Structures are given as structure tokens and as C-alpha cells.
Amino acid sequence: MTRILQFFRIGSLLLAGVLLSACATAPYQYPQIDIQSLSAVELTATPFHPQEEFQCGPAALATVLQVAGVSDISPDDLTPQVYIPGREGSLQTELLAATRRAERIPFVIPRRLEALFAEVDAGYPVLVLQNLGFSRFPIWHYAVVIGVEPNEQNVILRSGTTEREVMSFAKFERSWRLGQYWGMVVPPVGQTPRTLTALDYYAAVAAVEQQGRHALAIQGYTAGTQRWPNEAIGYLGLGGLAYQAGDFAMAEEHFYRVTELQPRQAAGFFNLAWAFQRQGKHQEALDAARVAAQLAPEHPRYSQAEVLITKDQQN
Amino acid sequence: MKKSLFLGTTMLLSSFALTVAVVPTAQADIVSTADVVAEQQSGWNRAQLVEQLHRDEVREQLVRYGVNPDDAIARVDAMTDAEVLELTAHLDELPAGAGISVSTTVILIALIIWLVFFR
Numbered sequence: 001m002t003r004i005l006q007f008f009r010i011g012s013l014l015l016a017g018v019l020l021s022a023c024a025t026a027p028y029q030y031p032q033i034d035i036q037s038l039s040a041v042e043l044t045a046t047p048f049h050p051q052e053e054f055q056c057g058p059a060a061l062a063t064v065l066q067v068a069g070v071s072d073i074s075p076d077d078l079t080p081q082v083y084i085p086g087r088e089g090s091l092q093t094e095l096l097a098a099t100r101r102a103e104r105i106p107f108v109i110p111r112r113l114e115a116l117f118a119e120v121d122a123g124y125p126v127l128v129l130q131n132l133g134f135s136r137f138p139i140w141h142y143a144v145v146i147g148v149e150p151n152e153q154n155v156i157l158r159s160g161t162t163e164r165e166v167m168s169f170a171k172f173e174r175s176w177r178l179g180q181y182w183g184m185v186v187p188p189v190g191q192t193p194r195t196l197t198a199l200d201y202y203a204a205v206a207a208v209e210q211q212g213r214h215a216l217a218i219q220g221y222t223a224g225t226q227r228w229p230n231e232a233i234g235y236l237g238l239g240g241l242a243y244q245a246g247d248f249a250m251a252e253e254h255f256y257r258v259t260e261l262q263p264r265q266a267a268g269f270f271n272l273a274w275a276f277q278r279q280g281k282h283q284e285a286l287d288a289a290r291v292a293a294q295l296a297p298e299h300p301r302y303s304q305a306e307v308l309i310t311k312d313q314q315n
Numbered sequence: 316m317k318k319s320l321f322l323g324t325t326m327l328l329s330s331f332a333l334t335v336a337v338v339p340t341a342q343a344d345i346v347s348t349a350d351v352v353a354e355q356q357s358g359w360n361r362a363q364l365v366e367q368l369h370r371d372e373v374r375e376q377l378v379r380y381g382v383n384p385d386d387a388i389a390r391v392d393a394m395t396d397a398e399v400l401e402l403t404a405h406l407d408e409l410p411a412g413a414g415i416s417v418s419t420t421v422i423l424i425a426l427i428i429w430l431v432f433f434r
Contacts (some may be wrong), residue, residue, distance in 0.1 A: 011333035012416055054413045081390060086380030089411025093402055097393035133423070142412040179410065199355060207395040233355075237348040271345040300345060308344070 057090025078185030119128030
């Protein structure tokens with residue numbers, strides 16, 4: 001028994017080693033970038049908040065939030081929301097959380113330079129995490145990328161006390177790579193970022209819904225269905241919110257759409273069954289529940305759909 | 316053995332008690348979009364039973380790092396379950412972006428001087 005455990009332990013160590021070295025030796029992206037495909041862009045209207053000591057998190061976040069239409073927010077408002085005195089800095093997670101508190105949806109972009117440039121090109125400044133030191137002696141820093149100069153191979157940032165910092169692709173990518181290529185955008189309400197997959201987009205919207213910010217979530221799902229009209233999750237989200245608001249007819253409509261778009265996914269049928277049930281359409285509810293159970297016989301929840309609906313009808 | 320059994324039972328029972336408190340808004344019938352997305356993304360099922368315990372833990376850690384206790388409550392509330400889980404384990408190691416302070420600059424210069432002249 002212990003032998004097997006040991007085997008696994010060594011195996012996982014080896015795997016970790018491979019993964020870590022893969023990270024360390026991943027090639028730089030910038031030499032592969034097709035310069036011709038990029039256009040020069042600089043979002044000059046982006047506000048600038050020269051940071052006080054340690055306050056680059058609140059400053060950078062205020063910058064992107066203002067661009068997203070939260071015009072009255074200042075770095076000082078954000079300090080009690082994101083700054084951690086004992087760490088003399090701010091965590092990425094808390095920048096995302098504070099964005100939600102400002103009634104905007106934060107999106108973490110794909111970890112690629114092209115994605116970063118595409119978002120800036122779309123008009124969204126990107127808040128990035130940089131490591132200006134070394135991987136062993138990190139100096140973590142948040143800045144906002146506001147422009148690209150493809151011919152000069154430069155990136156333009158609002159950074160710290162520098163209103164217009166120009167960094168070469170190479171220097172910038174070094175710092176961004178050490179920050180694991182982490183960047184976030186905050187589009188104005190009703191707009192979608194350019195580079196996210198539908199699934200990642202909806203994950204960010206669902207996070208907002210989970211926190212009870214329903215109006216914001218409805219706007220997010222609606223914008224998603226306009227961008228990806230044939231992607232089911234947006235309608236699942238709208239249906240869920242209609243259901244929670246007690247509008248079961250509307251919920252039925254959205255969930256029905258989900259089952260049309262994803263006839264082999266149980267989730268749509270499961271929720272459709274409940275929307276029927278709440279309107280007193282018991283037979284339809286049972287039919288939809290049966291389909292859900294047949295589609296996912298192994299799933300702990302969907303497989304019980306008929307049982308759950310029947311139980312509800314008996315009450 | 317007995318002790319761990321007792322501990323397990325207590326944790327299980329208390330987590331049931333907490334679940335009721337955690338999901339007051341969503342009705343327990345339809346499946347939430349967040350759950351569906353999470354399943355499609357990674358097959359990850361929301362660990363609802365431990366969620367509240369983890370939230371308390373993250374909040375306490377923030378307070379320990381000097382965050383005002385009232386602020387800490389609102390800050391943890393604005394995080395998703397996945398974010399809370401990430402922070403429970405790693406709050407002290409995750410990068411905290413700060414900007415170049417005087418002290419780090421001094422350390423860096425000292426390091427460079429040391430590297431150049433004393434090695």
C-alpha cells in the first residue's frame with residue numbers, strides 16, 4: 001500500500017517538474033506576432049491616476065472602471081476594497097471582486113499577447129499584472145495597457161507615477177510573462193470583450209449572478225446572446241433569472257430555446273421541467289424531466305429529475 | 316479513529332446547518348447557470364458544503380493582514396466560490412501587486428551593488 005502511495009508521490013513530483021520546466025522554457029510570444037496584422041492604437045482618453053506608494057492596484061482598477069463608465073470612482077474609494085496592508089499590495093482576485101461591487105463584469109483575458117492587443121484595439125484598456133523583478137525576487141505591479149505601436153514594437157501603459165510609459169515588446173513580455181500573462185478587461189455594460197470564448201464569457205456573467213446582482217447579469221447574458229446567438233448558455237442564464245423572478249412563462253421560453261440549441265444536454269430539459277411544473281403543466285413537466293434523466297443517467301441531479309418532479313406534484 | 320469519526324460527523328452536521336444559510340436566494344429546484352458552466356468548464360462541482368467555512372477562513376486571514384473587519388466581510392462576499400477556494404490555500408503566497416516602493420528600490424540597488432562590487 002505504502003509502495004503504491006510512494007509510486008504516486010514520485011510520479012506527481014515528476015509531473016510537477018515537467019510542468020514547471022515547461023512554464024520556464026515556454027518561448028516568448030512577441031517574435032511570432034504578425035506585426036502587419038496589428039494597427040497602431042493608443043487609448044489617449046484613458047484617465048491617469050498617479051499612484052501613491054503601494055497603491056497601484058486601486059489606481060489601475062479605478063482607471064479601467066472609469067473607462068467602463070463608473071465615472072465617480074477614485075483610487076481612494078477602492079483602497080478599502082482591495083488593499084491588504086499586511087501584504088502591501090492587492091490580489092488579482094480582489095480586483096475582480098471589487099469590479100463586481102462597482103456593478104461591472106470583469107473578464108480575465110486569454111494569456112496571449114494577441115489577445116491583449118486585440119482588446120486594446122477594441123477600445124478596452126487592459127489591467128495587467130507585471131513582475132518587474134525576478135521570478136525569485138518578485139516586484140509585483142499592476143499597470144494598464146492603453147496602446148500598441150507595432151512598427152516600433154512598443155507597448156504603451158499607464159503605470160505607477162508614469163502617465164505614458166513606453167516599453168518594448170521584449171521588455172513588456174518579460175514582465176508580463178513573469179506575471180503569468182494575467183490581464184483583465186472591464187467593458188461598459190452591455191458590451192462583450194473581444195477575445196473570450198463564449199464559455200469563459202458566461203462563466204464571468206454567472207459569477208455576477210451568483211452574487212445576486214441580477215440586473216447586471218441579465219445585461220451580461222443578453223449581450224452574450226447577441227454576440228453568440230446559437231450558444232445555449234446565454235438563454236439558460238436568462239431563463240434562470242426569469243425563473244428566480246417568478247416569471248415562469250418567460251423562463252419556459254428561454255429554457256425551451258436551450259433544448260432546441262442543445263438537444264443532447266440535460267440541463268435545459270431539467271430546468272424546462274421546473275418551468276412547466278411551476279405553471280401547473282404537470283404532464284409537460286414530467287415529459288421534460290424524463291428526457292433530462294435519459295440524457296444524463298449517471299448525473300446525481302438530472303437522473304433524479306422525474307423523481308423530483310413527481311415528489312413536487314404530490315406536495 | 317474515534318476522534319476523527321466524531322470530527323467528521325460534526326463537520327458534516329454543521330455543514331448541513333450552514334447550507335441552509337448559504338442558499339437563501341436561489342430556489343433549490345432548477346440548476347444554476349454557474350453550476351452548468353462550471354461543469355462544462357472543468358467537470359468541477361461546486362463544493363457548497365464547505366463554502367461557508369472557507370469564506371470565514373479567508374475573511375479571518377484578511378483581517379489578520381490588517382484589513383478592517385467590516386471591509387473584509389464585504390470583500391469576501393464579492394468573491395465567487397472558486398475564488399474563495401483559491402484564496403483559502405494561498406492567500407499568503409499569491410502575488411500582491413504593489414508598485415515599486417522606496418524600500419524595494421533600495422533593496423534592489425543594494426543587491427546590484429553587491430553583485431557588481433563584492434562578488
